[in-house]
Each structure stands twice: as structure tokens, then as C-alpha cells.
Amino acid sequence: MQSAWPTKTRGVRPAGRWMVHPARCRREPYSRLLQFLAVFVLLVLLQFGAQAQNAPGQYAQADIAYGAQIFNTQCTPCHGANGDSVPGVNFRAGQFRVPVTSDFDLRTIITTGVAGTAMPSFNFDTAELTEIIAYLRNMSTFDARGVTMGDAGRGQALFGGKGNCASCHRVNGKGPRVAPDLSDVGATRTADLLLKTLLDPTASMLPVNRSVRAVTRDGKIITGRRLNEDTYTVELIDDHENLVSLEKANLREYTVIKTSAMPSYKDTFSSQEIADVLAYLFSLKGSK
Amino acid sequence: MIFRWRGSFLLLFLPWIALSLAAQVSSDRLLHSSAEPQVWLTYSGDYSSHRYSALQQISPANVKDLELEWIFQAQSLEKFESTPLVVDGVMYVTQAPDDVVALDPQTGRAFWVYHYSPSADSKPCCGRVNRGVAMLGDTLFMATIDAHLIAIDAKNGHPIWNIKVADSAAGYAMTLAPLAIKDEVVVGVAGGEYGIRGFIAAYQAKAGKEAWRFYTIPGPGEPGHETWSGDSWSHGGASVWVTGSYDPELNLTYWGIGNPGPDFNNAQREGDNLYSDSLVALDPDTGALKWHFQFTPNDPHDYDAVQIPVLVDTKWNGNPRKLLLSANRNGFFYVLDRSTGKFLLGQPFAKVNWASGLDKETGRPILTPQPPGTPTYPGVQGATNFYSPSYSPRTGLFYLSTWQDYANIFQETPVEYKAGQRFGGGIVNSPFPNAPGVSRRGPVNVYTDAAGRGALIAIDPHTGQKKWSFDMFDVGTGGILTTASDLLFAGGREGYFQALDAYSGKLLWKVNLGGDINAGPVTYQVDGRQYVVIAAGNSLFAFALRK
Numbered sequence: 001m002q003s004a005w006p007t008k009t010r011g012v013r014p015a016g017r018w019m020v021h022p023a024r025c026r027r028e029p030y031s032r033l034l035q036f037l038a039v040f041v042l043l044v045l046l047q048f049g050a051q052a053q054n055a056p057g058q059y060a061q062a063d064i065a066y067g068a069q070i071f072n073t074q075c076t077p078c079h080g081a082n083g084d085s086v087p088g089v090n091f092r093a094g095q096f097r098v099p100v101t102s103d104f105d106l107r108t109i110i111t112t113g114v115a116g117t118a119m120p121s122f123n124f125d126t127a128e129l130t131e132i133i134a135y136l137r138n139m140s141t142f143d144a145r146g147v148t149m150g151d152a153g154r155g156q157a158l159f160g161g162k163g164n165c166a167s168c169h170r171v172n173g174k175g176p177r178v179a180p181d182l183s184d185v186g187a188t189r190t191a192d193l194l195l196k197t198l199l200d201p202t203a204s205m206l207p208v209n210r211s212v213r214a215v216t217r218d219g220k221i222i223t224g225r226r227l228n229e230d231t232y233t234v235e236l237i238d239d240h241e242n243l244v245s246l247e248k249a250n251l252r253e254y255t256v257i258k259t260s261a262m263p264s265y266k267d268t269f270s271s272q273e274i275a276d277v278l279a280y281l282f283s284l285k286g287s288k
Numbered sequence: 289m290i291f292r293w294r295g296s297f298l299l300l301f302l303p304w305i306a307l308s309l310a311a312q313v314s315s316d317r318l319l320h321s322s323a324e325p326q327v328w329l330t331y332s333g334d335y336s337s338h339r340y341s342a343l344q345q346i347s348p349a350n351v352k353d354l355e356l357e358w359i360f361q362a363q364s365l366e367k368f369e370s371t372p373l374v375v376d377g378v379m380y381v382t383q384a385p386d387d388v389v390a391l392d393p394q395t396g397r398a399f400w401v402y403h404y405s406p407s408a409d410s411k412p413c414c415g416r417v418n419r420g421v422a423m424l425g426d427t428l429f430m431a432t433i434d435a436h437l438i439a440i441d442a443k444n445g446h447p448i449w450n451i452k453v454a455d456s457a458a459g460y461a462m463t464l465a466p467l468a469i470k471d472e473v474v475v476g477v478a479g480g481e482y483g484i485r486g487f488i489a490a491y492q493a494k495a496g497k498e499a500w501r502f503y504t505i506p507g508p509g510e511p512g513h514e515t516w517s518g519d520s521w522s523h524g525g526a527s528v529w530v531t532g533s534y535d536p537e538l539n540l541t542y543w544g545i546g547n548p549g550p551d552f553n554n555a556q557r558e559g560d561n562l563y564s565d566s567l568v569a570l571d572p573d574t575g576a577l578k579w580h581f582q583f584t585p586n587d588p589h590d591y592d593a594v595q596i597p598v599l600v601d602t603k604w605n606g607n608p609r610k611l612l613l614s615a616n617r618n619g620f621f622y623v624l625d626r627s628t629g630k631f632l633l634g635q636p637f638a639k640v641n642w643a644s645g646l647d648k649e650t651g652r653p654i655l656t657p658q659p660p661g662t663p664t665y666p667g668v669q670g671a672t673n674f675y676s677p678s679y680s681p682r683t684g685l686f687y688l689s690t691w692q693d694y695a696n697i698f699q700e701t702p703v704e705y706k707a708g709q710r711f712g713g714g715i716v717n718s719p720f721p722n723a724p725g726v727s728r729r730g731p732v733n734v735y736t737d738a739a740g741r742g743a744l745i746a747i748d749p750h751t752g753q754k755k756w757s758f759d760m761f762d763v764g765t766g767g768i769l770t771t772a773s774d775l776l777f778a779g780g781r782e783g784y785f786q787a788l789d790a791y792s793g794k795l796l797w798k799v800n801l802g803g804d805i806n807a808g809p810v811t812y813q814v815d816g817r818q819y820v821v822i823a824a825g826n827s828l829f830a831f832a833l834r835k
Contacts, residue, residue: 077712
């Protein structure tokens with residue numbers, strides 16, 4: 001692990017602040033008490049580190065912003081602008097294919113790569129590593145700035161009440177599956193995209209979420225939400241929540257409906273209510 | 289008596305004759321590979337890179353009777369981009385990143401595996417992949433992702449020599465199958481996203497000594513150097529990551545050159561940036577440049593020109609002419625005179641808006657840059673890419689795997705060159721979330737055809753017009769094989785492997801292999817039985833007619 005540490009230093013902050021460098025905890029041979037105290041302090045530090053890791057404000061805004069620039073040039077070719085292009089990896093949702101519990105893990109992955117995958121090693125200096133990790137840790141909220149967030153509790157009430165959203169969408173195991181499950185929508189969508197969807201659902205509907213209408217050769221009509229499609233088949237969840245797979249060669253008619261069934265909330269909700277619902281949706285981060 | 293004596297004499301020497309023939313892939317044999325369709329001797333099937341086989345046991349009438357013969361599962365989770373060679377009863381295929389496996393082509397059982405551990409500092413841009421080996425004599429040649437070239441004994445998988453071609457820590461890598469010409473092995477270096485200075489180099493097959501090196505970016509004092517502003521030439525990319533072709537009559541070898549770097553910020557490298565995004569014709573004895581043709585001058589869209597040059601001898605306007613066909617990542621199909629490099633024809637084969645067309649005389653694009661924030665067609669992966677095309681002398685058609693209606697929004701950003709770091713100089717976004725890119729996808733297509741779709745197309749080289757198009761829902765990165773029975777084999781990212789009628793594009797047979805197809809199919813014949821082999825997901829699948 002030690003060899004994974006960067007050798008160049010340019011940073012304004014020491015590398016791996018929450019890690020205790022082995023050289024710093026060398027034992028004093030004459031005092032068991034000091035040893036005990038050292039272990040105690042170490043544990044406290046580690047505990048503090050683990051907590052602080054998730055605490056907001058730990059990462060400087062300047063680092064996050066500069067990290068975003070590095071990310072966009074160095075990482076997006078494979079990971080995509082939203083950090084979710086590699087299957088099994090979603091930076092906004094904190095989802096990785098290899099165990100990542102600390103910033104040190106991230107640092108190791110970036111500097112050594114991941115064997116057996118397309119993830120190469122990168123030669124970033126200490127400051128750049130700090131910045132990239134700052135951005136990775138704050139990606140889900142980075143572009144929420146500029147979007148007005150209201151009260152998530154009020155938003156949840158509107159979601160189930162006035163907005164009638166819960167009559168189609170499912171959240172954390174409750175509600176129908178007719179419309180997309182929103183349990184992790186705050187992790188997989190940016191705040192501005194969520195806002196756009198509330199105001200103009202059709203414009204921001206992902207092509208994969210389009211509904212389809214199929215008529216089989218014997219005249220049976222099937223409507224539902226598309227889950228997957230290829231040259232010869234289409235897989236969907238129908239209006240009765242059945243998973244249905246159809247062979248296109250057996251269909252008389254097949255139409256993809258490009259308008260969303262979801263209404264616009266532009267006139268239904270006040271701007272405060274929009275902000276509240278947005279805060280609620282953005283709080284839905286799914287299970288990691 | 290005499291007859292009997294002669295017979296026994298021959299019998300006495302038969303094992304020796306058979307062995308010496310079986311062992312040797314002589315340079316003469318490589319020159320006449322199309323005369324022995326039962327084997328597959330080079331990456332693209334022959335020096336003309338037709339990926340066409342004279343075998344015809346599998347035909348449109350019986351292709352529906354194809355059955356799975358065996359599966360070889362690679363011990364690798366990387367993309368399987370390798371084209372196997374099949375030589376006298378043995379198949380040689382690479383397993384990512386840099387292993388060579390010798391297999392029985394009838395059963396898929398391995399004879400031996402050569403394992404190479406590339407240096408941990410290797411950083412190929414787009415996956416730790418390998419596209420295959422070259423063979424000359426009894427020796428296999430593999431180019432590795434840490435930019436080494438390794439000679440391996442084909443009989444036992446033991447390394448003979450291993451030389452460092454370039455510095456992998458600085459971003460140099462090799463993913464291509466080498467090309468054996470005469471007594472040399474020719475390779476090129478990848479690294480166009482890391483600010484390398486690209487080159488093509490030839491190595492003596494026996495000794496592993498470098499015979500010549502052609503830099504794809506001219507140095508100070510060389511013609512073309514003036515097409516790079518400042519010191520941009522010294523880290524201008526122009527990589528070479530797909531195998532070239534060879535014309536023995538003209539004694540010229542043809543190679544496609546990759547993008548200039550930084551990829552997306554062309555203001556940092558004013559000028560045409562020769563020989564990036566170009567086709568070069570080199571003397572294989574000296575590496576001297578005979579001619580070049582640049583498809584995309586001062587490219588800001590990463591339109592590498594590494595697509596395989598397909599060499600065709602046919603009549604052009606009534607006269608026999610030596611042609612070079614190339615469908616470029618930039619969306620245009622080109623016909624060049626391969627003796628001189630003269631531009632003869634160019635037509636778009638997909639939606640293109642970065643240029644309104646090509647100059648009729650020179651073939652230079654007429655640029656139509658798109659306003660900032662709006663989509664440019666084709667997107668960064670191109671309208672085609674490294675996917676091997678095919679040419680059938682029977683149909684006279686050029687076949688190609690394409691991405692249609694696919695765009696990206698390009699935004700340039702300043703970038704400073706640092707050895708071994710990404711040198712992109714821009715941000716590439718999709719007009720559609722999760723649109724197709726270089727990454728592998730799982731079994732669910734999350735972007736659908738709205739963000740771009742795949743199509744296998746047939747182009748008439750005389751007009752540049754599409755003869756037919758086989759539309760696929762998802763894009764694909766696989767190659768194409770055609771045969772003398774007028775079959776076309778190809779697959780895509782959906783994992784379907786299909787056989788089409790090469791004349792009409794009509795679907796004749798398909799099978800779902802359940803994994804993305806990133807390689808080109810090959811065919812060969814052993815003990816009177818024709819096989820078709822394709823890599824999908826992490827495995828290699830072999831098909832033959834039901835017995």
C-alpha cells in the first residue's frame with residue numbers, strides 16, 4: 001500500500017489526513033501506558049476520520065471545483081460526465097465495483113488502477129489527487145448549487161398528496177411500478193435534470209423509459225413501459241406489472257410513445273412547492 | 289518396380305515434407321494466403337485485408353444448420369477483440385491483456401498458454417485489450433499493452449525474445465496484431481490520448497532488432513513539420529493501433545494513423561497536423577514514406593484514421609486500377625489510387641455535419657463547425673472505427689459496421705502536456721444521457737436507438753452509394769467476414785451473431801451469444817469441415833454445420 005502513495009508533493013494540504021502514517025506511530029519501548037494511549041488516540045482519530053469523511057464541508061469548494069475540471073478531462077472518457085458509464089460504478093451514488101470505504105481507498109485505485117479491468121493507473125500529484133477525490137465525494141451535490149431546494153419533509157407530503165406522484169411512482173418498496181422507481185433518483189439524476197423533469201416531463205424523459213404499444217399477430221394489445229430493446233426483441237413491464245418479452249417478428253404493430261404520461265407541475269405547484277418536492281427527490285439516494 | 293520405388297521414396301519423406309510445410313508460415317505463403325482458404329494466416333485474412341474466404345461449405349441454403357461446436361472461455365474480463373490465426377491444425381488467439389493461447393480448432397482444447405504480465409504502469413486509453421498475433425516461420429509475434437514486442441515459439445509457447453518498443457509510463461501502448469512482411473514484423477504504437485509521438489516500426493523477425501522507424505509526426509527539418517504550431521509536434525499523438533495492409537507488387541505497406549493530441553483542442557496545435565488522421569504508404573524495406581492522404585486536417589473530434597485499408601484491383605472508369613478503400617471514422621467513405629495516393633471518390637455513409645462534403649479534386653473536407661453546445665455528427669466514437677470491414681470480389685461490394693445518427697457535444701478546454709497523463713483538451717457530452725460510448729454495456733440497453741444505432745452496410749465502391757443496410761437497434765464494434773458462398777457474418781453489442789445474404793443484406797441465420805461482439809469473425813476448414821469462429825463477451829464460439 002505504501003508504494004501507492006504519490007511521491008511528488010505540491011499540495012497545500014498533507015496527503016491522507018485521516019490516515020496515520022506508520023512512521024508517526026512507532027512504539028516507545030519503555031512505556032506500555034504510552035502505547036495504550038497511542039492506540040487509544042489512534043482509534044479516536046480513526047473514528048473521527050471515519051465520521052468526518054461523510055461530514056459536509058470537509059472538502060474545500062476550490063478543491064471540488066478544480067477536481068471537476070480534472071475529472072472532466074481525465075475520467076469522463078470512460079466514466080461519463082455523470083460518473084455512471086461503467087457498469088457497476090456510479091460515483092454520484094457512491095457505488096464502486098471494488099470496496100471503497102475511505103478516501104485512501106480511492107487514492108489507491110486512482111494511483112494503481114484496478115487489475116483485470118480497464119481502470120489504468122494515473123500519475124496525479126498529491127494536490128490533484130486531493131481535488132479529484134473531493135469532487136468524487138461531492139459529485140451528487142456539486143451541480144445542485146443554483147437550483148433552489150426547499151424542505152424535503154414538505155416535499156414528501158406533496159409527493160404523496162397534492163402532486164399525486166405516488167399513484168404511479170414507487171419509492172423504497174412502496175407504490176406501483178407503472179412509472180420509474182424513484183428510490184435512488186437523487187443519486188442517479190442531477191438536481192437541474194430533476195427540476196426540468198418536474199416542469200417538462202416529456203423533454204427530459206430518457207428514451208429507455210418511453211412506453212410502448214404492441215399488437216400481436218392475433219390482435220392482442222400490450223401496453224407498458226419499455227425496459228430493454230434489441231434488434232429482434234423488446235422487454236417491458238406492462239400496465240398490470242407483468243414482465244413481458246416480445247419478439248418483434250411476431251408483432252403486427254409496434255409503436256414507441258415519445259410523450260410522457262407524467263403531467264407538468266409548472267402550474268400545479270407553486271415555486272416553493274417545486275423546491276420542496278425537488279428537495280425530497282434529491283434526498284432519495286437509494287441503498288448502497 | 290520403378291513406380292513402387294518412387295512410391296516408397298515419397299512415403300519415406302512424407303513426414304518430413306508434411307512437418308516442414310506444417311511448421312512454416314513462410315513469407316511466400318503469406319503472399320499467397322488466399323490460395324489456401326482452409327487457414328487464416330494474418331489479422332485481416334490476407335495482405336489485401338479483404339476478410340473474405342473462398343470457403344463455401346457453409347452456404348445460404350444450409351446456414352440455418354449451423355451448430356455450436358465449442359466455446360473457449362477466456363480467463364479475462366476485458367473486451368475480447370482478438371482475431372485468431374488458424375495455421376495447419378492449430379489456432380492461436382490472444383487473451384486480454386497479453387496471453388497467447390494455442391488451441392485445437394476442432395475442439396477448443398488448449399495445447400499451451402503463454403502468459404505475459406505487462407508492466408503496471410501501462411495505461412491503454414480504452415481497455416487492456418489485444419487484437420491478435422502475427423506468425424512468420426515457426427514464431428508468433430505479440431504486441432503488448434506495455435509497448436513490448438514478444439516473439440514466441442509456436443510449438444511450445446516459450447518466449448524467444450522480448451523487446452521494449454516504447455515507454456509505457458509515458459502513455460505508449462500496443463494493442464494491435466503485428467503484420468509480418470518478408471523477414472520483418474511491423475507494429476505501431478497507441479497512446480493518442482496521452483500526448484505520445486506516434487510511430488510505425490519494423491523489427492527483424494529473427495533477431496528482434498529494429499530495422500526502421502517511421503514517425504507519424506515529422507520532426508524538425510522534415511517535410512510536414514510546419515503543419516504543427518510551436519512544440520505541439522513533440523506530443524501530438526498520431527498513434528497507430530490497427531494493423532495495416534501490404535501490396536507486394538508495389539512493395540508498399542499501408543497504415544491508418546490516429547488522432548492528433550490534444551484530442552479536442554485543435555487551437556493548441558494550429559496547422560494540418562500531418563500525418564494524424566491520414567493514410568500513409570511506406571516502403572516496407574526502409575520505412576520511407578511514398579505518399580500520404582489526410583482525411584481530417586487539424587481534427588478536433590478524435591476521428592482517428594486507423595480503419596483498415598482494403599486493397600482492391602478493379603476497373604475504374606473502364607481502366608484497371610489499384611484502389612485503396614477506406615471508410616473513415618469521420619463518416620466519409622474514400623476511394624484512393626494506392627499507387628499515388630490520389631483521391632478518386634468520397635461519400636458520407638452516415639449522418640455528418642462537421643463537414644458539408646469533400647473537395648472534388650483533393651478530397652479535403654469542406655468544414656461546417658457546429659455552434660458550441662450543439663451536437664456534432666458523428667460523435668467521438670465515429671461513424672465507424674477499428675471494426676474490420678470486408679470486401680467480396682464476387683459481389684464487388686465493400687462491407688462495414690457503422691454507427692448511424694450518433695452525435696456528441698464537444699467542448700474544448702486548455703490542457704497542459706504532462707508525460708503519462710491524459711491529454712484530451714476537452715469535454716465530450718452526449719445529447720442523450722447514457723449514450724453509447726467506448727465502455728462495455730451489460731445486457732440492458734439503457735440508451736436505446738434514440739442516441740444512435742448500428743447498421744451493417746454494403747457500399748458500391750464505384751459510386752460510394754449504399755447498396756443495402758441491415759439496421760440494428762444497438763451499435764456494434766465487431767468486424768465482418770464474407771465468403772465465396774456469398775454469406776456475410778457479423779455481430780454487434782447486443783450479442784447477436786448473424787449471417788446475411790451478401791448481395792441483399794437479408795437475414796439468413798442468427799444466434800444470441802449473450803455478450804458484446806468486439807472482434808471480427810474468421811473461417812477455416814479442418815478435416816473437410818468448415819468452421820466460423822467469433823468472440824463474444826469473454827468467450828470464443830465456434831460453429832460448423834450439423835454432421
